[in-house]
Amino acid sequence: METLVERLEQAVIRLEQVSVKMQTSNGMTNGDCVNGMNGAGVAQCVAAFDLLLRGPVSEYLRNSRAIGGDVEKHAEMVNRALQVQRTFLKMASTHQEPAQMELSDLLKPISDHIQEIQNFRERNRGSSLFNHLSAVSESIPALGWVAVSPKPEPYVKEMNDAATFYTNRVLKDYKDSDRRHVDWVRSYLSIWTELQLFIKQHHTTGLVWSKTGSIAPPSLPNPAPSGPCPPPPPPPPPPGPPPLFIDEGPQPDKRASQHSALFAQLNKGSDITKGLKHVSDERKTHKNPARRPQAGSHQSSSAKSRNPGASSKAAPSKRPPLLELEGKKWRVEYFEQNHDLVIDDTELKQVVYVFGCNNSTLQVKGKINSIIVDNCKKLGLVFENVVGIVEIINSKDIKLQVLGKVPTLSINKTEGCHVYLSKDSLDCEIVSAKSSEMNVLVPHGDDDYREFPLPEQFKTVWDGTKLVTEPTEMAG
Numbered sequence: 050m051e052t053l054v055e056r057l058e059q060a061v062i063r064l065e066q067v068s069v070k071m072q073t074s075n076g077m078t079n080g081d082c083v084n085g086m087n088g089a090g091v092a093q094c095v096a097a098f099d100l101l102l103r104g105p106v107s108e109y110l111r112n113s114r115a116i117g118g119d120v121e122k123h124a125e126m127v128n129r130a131l132q133v134q135r136t137f138l139k140m141a142s143t144h145q146e147p148a149q150m151e152l153s154d155l156l157k158p159i160s161d162h163i164q165e166i167q168n169f170r171e172r173n174r175g176s177s178l179f180n181h182l183s184a185v186s187e188s189i190p191a192l193g194w195v196a197v198s199p200k201p202e203p204y205v206k207e208m209n210d211a212a213t214f215y216t217n218r219v220l221k222d223y224k225d226s227d228r229r230h231v232d233w234v235r236s237y238l239s240i241w242t243e244l245q246l247f248i249k250q251h252h253t254t255g256l257v258w259s260k261t262g263s264i265a266p267p268s269l270p271n272p273a274p275s276g277p278c279p280p281p282p283p284p285p286p287p288p289g290p291p292p293l294f295i296d297e298g299p300q301p302d303k304r305a306s307q308h309s310a311l312f313a314q315l316n317k318g319s320d321i322t323k324g325l326k327h328v329s330d331e332r333k334t335h336k337n338p339a340r341r342p343q344a345g346s347h348q349s350s351s352a353k354s355r356n357p358g359a360s361s362k363a364a365p366s367k368r369p370p371l372l373e374l375e376g377k378k379w380r381v382e383y384f385e386q387n388h389d390l391v392i393d394d395t396e397l398k399q400v401v402y403v404f405g406c407n408n409s410t411l412q413v414k415g416k417i418n419s420i421i422v423d424n425c426k427k428l429g430l431v432f433e434n435v436v437g438i439v440e441i442i443n444s445k446d447i448k449l450q451v452l453g454k455v456p457t458l459s460i461n462k463t464e465g466c467h468v469y470l471s472k473d474s475l476d477c478e479i480v481s482a483k484s485s486e487m488n489v490l491v492p493h494g495d496d497d498y499r500e501f502p503l504p505e506q507f508k509t510v511w512d513g514t515k516l517v518t519e520p521t522e523m524a525g
Contacts, residue, residue, distance in 0.1 A: 092142035094251035098135055101243045106131055109236040115229045119173050120181045126169065127185060130162035130192055136269050137195060144265040146258040151267055156196055163189050174382075174404060175375055180218040181230075184237065188212035191241055194248060198255030202248045209241035214461065368405075377418075378402055384409045388429070397436065403428070422447060441466055451477075460484045460503075469498065479503065 091099075106128065113124030137159075147155065170186035173179070191208035194201035216234045223230035251257065258265075371382040372390065379392055379401040388410040392401060395415035403411060403422045410429035413420065419437035422430060425444045432439070434453035441447050441460045449458075450469040460466050460481040469490045470477065481487055487503035504520030511517075 091139070094247075094257070095135065095139045095142055097247055097251060098138055101240070101247055102131060102135065105236060105239040105243050109233070109240055112229065112233040112236050116178070116181075116233060119169075119176045119178050120233070123166065123169055123182055123185050126162070126166045127189065130159070130166065130189070133159065133162065133269075134192055134195070140265060140269055141195075141256060141258050143259055144262050145260070147265045147267075151265070154267065155265065155269070159192055159195075163192060174402075175378070175380055177376060177378070179402075180215045180222070181233070184212040184215035184219065184234075187215065188241060191244065194244075194252075195256045201252060201255060202245050205241055205245050205248060209238065209245070212238065212241070374399070380404075381406060381411060400437075403430070416453075422449075460487055463487075 110124050110128055113121045146152065166189045167186045170179075170182040173182060176182060188208040188211050191205045194205050197204045216238060219230050219234050368383045370384045370387070371380055372384070372392075373380055374394075377396075377399050379395075379399060381390065381392075381401065381403045382405055384390060384406040386408050387406075390409060390411040391414070392411070393414040395413065395417045397416055398418055400418050401411075401413055401420040403420070404424055406425045406428050408427045410431070413430070413432040416434040416436060417432070418435070420430070420432060420435055420439045421442065422428060422440065422444055423442045425447065427446045428444065429448045429450075430439075431450045431452065432455075435455040438457040438459055439449070439455055441449070441458075441463050443461075444463045444466075446465040447463060448467045448469070451471045451474045453471060454473045455477050458468060458477055458479045460479070461483060463484040465486040466484065467488050467490065468479070470492065472492050475491065479489065481503055485505050487505070488500050489503060490498040490500050493499040506521045507518050508521045509516055509518040
């Protein structure tokens with residue numbers, strides 16, 4: 050019965066989508082869709098966004114609740130952010146665009162939602178569902194499309210591609226064991242696919258504001274439930290900008306206005322000094338050491354005034370190193386200058402996750418399922434046998450040595466990686482993306498290695514039927 054109800058719901062959603070598209074085709078184009086209202090007094094583009102909420106988003110929430118735990122909590126955060134975006138779109142459909150300064154303030158809260166979702170991933174790095182959290186965290190900046198022009202659709206696609214890197218891991222882990230996770234991947238990615246279609250239909254060159262009505266208010270009303278859509282959690286703050294605005298420093302439009310003011314001052318020429326006041330000798334600090342502030346106090350306050358968020362980033366809290374077995378996952382985190390790290394009590398079903406380690410060396414003995422190295426610098430990794438995959442992500446200057454066998458090596462977003470293969474691992478597959486300075490060393494003789502660079506540049510040509518890509522000669 051539940052399956053039948055779900056199929057009926059999907060059929061209704063598809064019919065509604067067809068209805069909206071037909072109405073859109075009858076004169077609704079990018080730029081005037083906001084002025085077309087349906088029977089409920091809602092702009093056609095807002096009604097189209099409601100379909101996204103009632104369709105892919107509702108299915109994503111349902112599948113997340115089926116999995117539960119951190120995935121369900123994360124999904125509720127995403128739902129709140131999307132409900133806020135609907136409120137913003139509804140406001141844009143009835144109001145004219147405000148000035149850039151006011152618009153930045155109006156958009157800012159969305160960055161809080163984005164950061165909340167990304168921080169949840171960072172706080173739960175030990176979660177068994179970390180790949181699920183990462184897929185959401187890497188792609189949620191797509192909600193910032195409202196501040197992107199002239200082509201917001203490719204921006205959303207780029208975020209969707211970032212999610213795919215992690216959803217592929219989810220599929221690999223669960224495709225043969227738990228269908229719930231496969232359904233979760235499909236429903237989550239469909240959100241961004243449908244959002245791209247929505248943008249292409251209604252906001253092709255950027256967010257469309259109403260040509261009539263009053264100027265947009267400085268803040269948004271609290272989002273309200275929208276008809277048949279499942280009741281959302283308590284309303285969050287109003288929406289804001291893409292990840293570009295996450296830092297609490299000056300917004301891009303504010304910087305532009307500051308630059309304009311600066312150029313206006315410079316154009317005064319010699320008149321620019323007329324507003325300066327004379328400072329007497331007794332008030333000059335270089336002539337009166339007693340008037341000089343204490344070292345550090347003035348500098349820190351001035352630095353804070355220039356960038357309110359800089360103080361916390363300049364001196365991040367140092368986290369304690371960790372090496373422990375949590376369930377089936379070995380966690381190796383935050384080690385500095387430690388070259389004696391060893392994991393020797395291993396089992397076939399266990400995985401090793403190495404995060405935030407710098408200038409250290411880790412040795413993994415025995416046979417293990419997989420190893421992931423994430424956000425590390427100058428790390429040496431030596432392991433015997435891996436039956437799954439070894440992945441290097443977001444790292445720099447990594448040296449990896451295989452003593453036994455490994456079927457697959459993956460290098461992603463990494464600068465500098467040296468792979469030493471054993472004679473038994475010469476048949477391994479190496480997959481690389483967005484990485485540089487990669488070299489594979491193959492055993493030659495008894496105690497020697499031959500070094501081969503992995504290509505970084507490629508040439509793609511059309512052969513008449515398909516695209517053909519091959520490394521360029523300069524890339525080796």
